[in-house]
Amino acid sequence: MRSLLCVALLAAAGQAGATGIAVRPYGVTAAGTNVERVTLTNDRGMQLSYIDYGATIVAATAADRSGARRNVVLDLPDLAAYQRSTRKWGAIIGRYAGRIGGARYTLDGKTVQLQPNLRGLTIHGGPPGYEHRVWQRRDFADSASIGSVYTLVSPDGDQSFPGKLALRVTYRLLRASDEFRIEYEAVTDAPTVVNFTNHAYFNLAGAGSRGLATHRFQIDADRYAVTDANRVPTGELASVAQTPLDFRRPASAAARLQGPSALLGDPPGFDHSLVLTKAPGKLARVAVIDDTASGIRMTVGTTEPSAQFYTANAFDGKEVGSSGTAYERYDGFAFETQHLPDSPNQPAFPSTALRPGDVFRSVTSFRFTRQ
Known part of the structure; x- marks a missing residue:
């Protein structure tokens, strides 16, 4: 998965803490697929880290009042923990984030039956979730930002949704400010519904801090x-x-x-x-x-x-x-746009229908400053 661009940036940077993109092995899934961890470091010293498994954000460092940096994203210790978990830590959620009542919907006169859970509804697309898949990755750098583009192809009938869906998610860390963006783009070859989000949990006192009282x-x-x-x-x-x-x-x-x-x-x-x-x-x-x-x-x-x-x-x-x-x-909070x-x-409600010839696009930004 490592791109030639990323290798060049690593050689120039010399170490994970230098400005640029650093990639290292993160583990091997139970199915035998290699997973890497990417760490972006901008000109101000902010870092954003994520892994190929679930396109999962595992760290984001923000400067506190004294200027010291703290990781504010709750994470797990290793790949095995992410594979076991059902909490979707920092992962991309799809094909439909949130609940669909009755595990079915009607679009263009056709009723689609989804996979119901024990309560008879579908949540976060149902199994197998996007958070438990290894995404393909391409790293990039431009004059204003560094990051990675993750891609996932969800075939027709995946999670019981119609249409072959091609999804692209970009993680972008700005060079000159402590801000990262998540950019979504999706197309389909048959009418379907889509709703994507990132399921990161934050604690601005630092990951591992108790409660939200402050x-x-x-x-x-x-x-x-x-x-x-x-x-x-x-x-x-x-x-x-x-x-x-x-x-x-x-x-x-x-x-x-x-x-x-x-x-x-x-x-x-x-x-x-x-x-x-x-x-x-x-x-x-x-x-x-x-x-x-x-x-x-x-x-x-x-x-x-x-x-x-x-x-x-x-x-x-x-x-x-x-x-x-x-x-x-x-001990944390999620704000899932x-x-x-x-x-x-x-x-x-605003429509979530996606049809052939249309492109779904969405952007969410997280900017960190000191009070």
Whole structure:
């Protein structure tokens, strides 16, 4: 998978910590496929690392208040741990991120039956998930950025979805600022539905830090998707006003998890689809997350219409990060930019249909600064 460009950059850099692209072996899958780890280092010293398995982000270093860099992406210690896990750490999710109610949808008059789970719905595309596949990779460098282009071909009938889908995901680290971007592009040879996201978990105090008590969230969303008992959208998009989901002004998610709330469940937790207040298809700022302890700020921009905000409610201490710390409930958060769940069954939601001749494109950016 290593490109000639990458080999040249490695020779010029001389070591993983130098500016450029560094590649090293990461392991071999149970099926015998080699997996590599890529580490990008920009001119400011920020690093972004990912592996070919699941096109999974495994680290992103941000400068704290003192200038020291911390990895803010929760990770696992080795390839075997990623193969065992069901939590989709930092991986690309598809063909359809989120839930599809009844494990079926109708498009152009044709009903498509998907693979139901035990609750009778499909989540994150169903098995076999994109997070458990080894993606093909090409590394690149240009005047403004360095990165890799990952490609995956999902054949007709894969996960029971119609159409051969060609998906390209670009990880791009900007040279002159602490910002990385995830760029998606997909085409199909038959009508289908698509919804992609990256499932990274963050903790801006540093991966392995406990809880979210020092985090403040500001999210540009004025509505959320109301869901049923299986957390499948009903079709109603309700106002966040006077609910725990109102982060239009900076607020502590941890504080809102302390008290009882019918909306947050029992035990309480955020796992909600927020409708972003932005122009359709335009790359715009949608969230600012601050950690008052480290001084790290993460600003998220996206072209997507919504985001799934999740506070790691199901973490139970059974999985351990590379830091040696077991991940407990609320030890991280995910902010998954995407289209709304169950959109194929909800005519009022933005469409997720992709047809031959059309190109799906999406961009999400993560920029890190100091408060």
